[in-house]
Amino acid sequence: MAETTNHTKPFIVDKNLGAALDIDNAQLTGTTSEGTPVVPPTQEQKYLFDMRGWLLVPGVLSGDELAEMQEFGYKLRHEPDSIPEHERSPLGGPMQRLADHPNVIGFLNEFLAHPALSSQECYGFRMESCSLFYRTVGDGNFGPHNGNGMLRFPGDSHLYRCIPGRGYSGLTRIVWELNPVKYRQGGTLFITASHKAVYTAPETIRSQDSLIWDTYECPAGSLLFFTEALTHSTHTWTNEENDRLAIFSCYNTVNSKWHDWDPHPKLLEEMPPKRQTLFRPVRAANNLIGEAYRH
Amino acid sequence: MAEVTNHTKPFIVDKNLGAALDIENAQLTETTSDGTPVVPPTQEQKYLFDMRGWLLVPGVLSGDELAEMQEFAYKLHHEPESIPKHERSPLGGPLQRLSDHPNVVGFLNEFLAHPALSSQDCYGFRMESCHLFYRTVGDAKFNPHNGNGMLRFPGDSHLYRCIPGKGHSGLTRVVWELNPVKYRQGGTLFITASHKAVYTAPDTIRSQDSPIWDTYECPAGSLLFFTEALTHSAHTWTNEENYRLATFSCYNTVNSKWSAWEPHPKLLEEMPAKRQTLFRPVRAANNLIGDNYRH
Numbered sequence: 001m002a003e004t005t006n007h008t009k010p011f012i013v014d015k016n017l018g019a020a021l022d023i024d025n026a027q028l029t030g031t032t033s034e035g036t037p038v039v040p041p042t043q044e045q046k047y048l049f050d051m052r053g054w055l056l057v058p059g060v061l062s063g064d065e066l067a068e069m070q071e072f073g074y075k076l077r078h079e080p081d082s083i084p085e086h087e088r089s090p091l092g093g094p095m096q097r098l099a100d101h102p103n104v105i106g107f108l109n110e111f112l113a114h115p116a117l118s119s120q121e122c123y124g125f126r127m128e129s130c131s132l133f134y135r136t137v138g139d140g141n142f143g144p145h146n147g148n149g150m151l152r153f154p155g156d157s158h159l160y161r162c163i164p165g166r167g168y169s170g171l172t173r174i175v176w177e178l179n180p181v182k183y184r185q186g187g188t189l190f191i192t193a194s195h196k197a198v199y200t201a202p203e204t205i206r207s208q209d210s211l212i213w214d215t216y217e218c219p220a221g222s223l224l225f226f227t228e229a230l231t232h233s234t235h236t237w238t239n240e241e242n243d244r245l246a247i248f249s250c251y252n253t254v255n256s257k258w259h260d261w262d263p264h265p266k267l268l269e270e271m272p273p274k275r276q277t278l279f280r281p282v283r284a285a286n287n288l289i290g291e292a293y294r295h
Numbered sequence: 296m297a298e299v300t301n302h303t304k305p306f307i308v309d310k311n312l313g314a315a316l317d318i319e320n321a322q323l324t325e326t327t328s329d330g331t332p333v334v335p336p337t338q339e340q341k342y343l344f345d346m347r348g349w350l351l352v353p354g355v356l357s358g359d360e361l362a363e364m365q366e367f368a369y370k371l372h373h374e375p376e377s378i379p380k381h382e383r384s385p386l387g388g389p390l391q392r393l394s395d396h397p398n399v400v401g402f403l404n405e406f407l408a409h410p411a412l413s414s415q416d417c418y419g420f421r422m423e424s425c426h427l428f429y430r431t432v433g434d435a436k437f438n439p440h441n442g443n444g445m446l447r448f449p450g451d452s453h454l455y456r457c458i459p460g461k462g463h464s465g466l467t468r469v470v471w472e473l474n475p476v477k478y479r480q481g482g483t484l485f486i487t488a489s490h491k492a493v494y495t496a497p498d499t500i501r502s503q504d505s506p507i508w509d510t511y512e513c514p515a516g517s518l519l520f521f522t523e524a525l526t527h528s529a530h531t532w533t534n535e536e537n538y539r540l541a542t543f544s545c546y547n548t549v550n551s552k553w554s555a556w557e558p559h560p561k562l563l564e565e566m567p568a569k570r571q572t573l574f575r576p577v578r579a580a581n582n583l584i585g586d587n588y589r590h
Binding site for chain 2: 012016017019020114117144145146147151152154156157159161163166168170194197198199200201205253254255256257258259260282283285286287
């Protein structure tokens with residue numbers, strides 16, 4: 001007889017009196033601003049991300065969609081004047097769709113969303129920043145930072161929280177690798193599981209060649225998630241076959257902000273309403289768009 | 296031979312690589328905007344607040360200073376037109392000094408401040424809101440809320456965190472009771488230690504007469520702190536000898552916001568520079584006034 005693993009719902013403390021959140025009726029956003037159903041992470045993906053602090057989903061984008069993103073990324077870097085001013089960012093043109101891509105929303109619904117600030121019209125989290133990383137051989141300075149998020153006090157969102165059956169990622173980085181990444185030739189470096197570390201990092205981490213550092217390889221169009229509570233670093237790009245073409249975005253809870261960044265106001269104005277909710281003012285109270293804040 | 300209790304410094308995880316915060320050199324603000332040295336909590340006060348979730352400091356204000364506050368608050372309720380428009384709040388007139396009173400800053404340095412966002416010119420926390428509570432017999436409705444903050448996910452700041460030797464209070468309420476409060480005649484009710492509760496509150500809490508509820512009595516001019524992670528409630532005012540005259544303020548980390556509240560812009564403009572830092576924009580990065588953000 002095949003073994004079955006018992007799963008039960010996590011006990012997530014809701015706003016008042018220690019009651020458990022009614023997970024089945026939590027209004028996590030079910031579709032993106034383009035009406036596409038979100039893609040929740042699988043049980044394996046949840047397990048891996050919580051344990052390791054990072055997760056790679058290979059080849060999410062492909063074909064014409066990927067080509068369109070790559071072309072825009074290339075123009076953004078090499079011919080920015082060919083793009084209207086307010087669109088000159090990785091939130092512009094076709095790249096904007098990546099801000100609330102179905103896989104992104106599904107992941108953030110699990111690891112970041114605050115249910116009371118989420119509805120079918122309104123995402124339960126914020127977008128903090130969005131930058132293009134274009135690297136050729138020699139680019140990128142090794143600089144280990146962050147880590148030990150599980151025991152950090154709040155104050156800058158670089159934290160990780162967990163209870164049986166549920167993780168919470170705090171300030172969350174999302175990377176779209178639009179070009180291929182070869183193993184140990186420039187992809188981001190991680191100290192796997194360091195978001196839950198309790199000890200100070202040893203001196204051996206000071207070398208980017210140390211085996212303490214993990215990394216990845218992936219085809220073009222891959223999607224990478226990591227919690228900013230994880231120790232990580234840039235790795236110098238050494239891949240001579242292609243440049244790094246990546247979008248680095250950050251997401252946070254609706255009531256918290258790390259970055260000193262906001263999208264171009266004209267770009268924001270032109271976005272679909274649901275996508276605009278990613279950029280609403282930073283606070284919790286009265287900030288559920290289109291519905292009374294539930295508390 | 297007298298027993299000696301060993302104290303050692305808590306290991307507070309700093310921003311990078313799991314290093315411990317250098318507590319000795321943390322730039323917590325030592326003087327208020329009036330130049331008065333802050334009053335840190337005693338070891339007993341720290342112990343009691345962390346354990347219970349609330350702390351009363353009786354009779355902080357007295358004499359002429361108290362009388363001046365009472366008179367302004369009375370006018371605020373009964374004769375608001377006698378006060379310039381931008382000062383018509385408990386942040387106006389002499390009450391403004393309470394927002395960064397030495398006892399308040401000392402307490403918040405211990406239980407809320409983010410050291411990297413604190414300096415001698417800049418408080419390491421924000422002020423979220425400030426309201427006047429004026430209650431006569433029959434006022435206020437019993438309404439238990441919040442609680443279980445220790446195991447809550449971030450999302451609305453109603454959390455409590457702790458490690459050996461240090462507590463973090465999250466969204467913190469600071470109350471100035473400008474008039475006397477009699478025991479169980481209208482002072483705020485608390486379920487002591489419920490900020491660390493792991494079970495759902497029982498139905499017995501639904502009665503304000505249940506002995507599960509703790510409260511206090513105090514002379515005029517007393518100062519009350521509680522974490523919003525604690526289960527608490529208003530208690531109907533029944534004291535016939537005096538009305539309740541209290542300022543209820545809330546404080547939070549610099550990078551987080553609960554309330555949809557801002558001070559009057561003209562009032563803010565007229566404040567001393569250091570006091571203004573209580574109201575700076577909500578974010579962590581580049582938000583240490585007058586100094587480089589240390590991360």
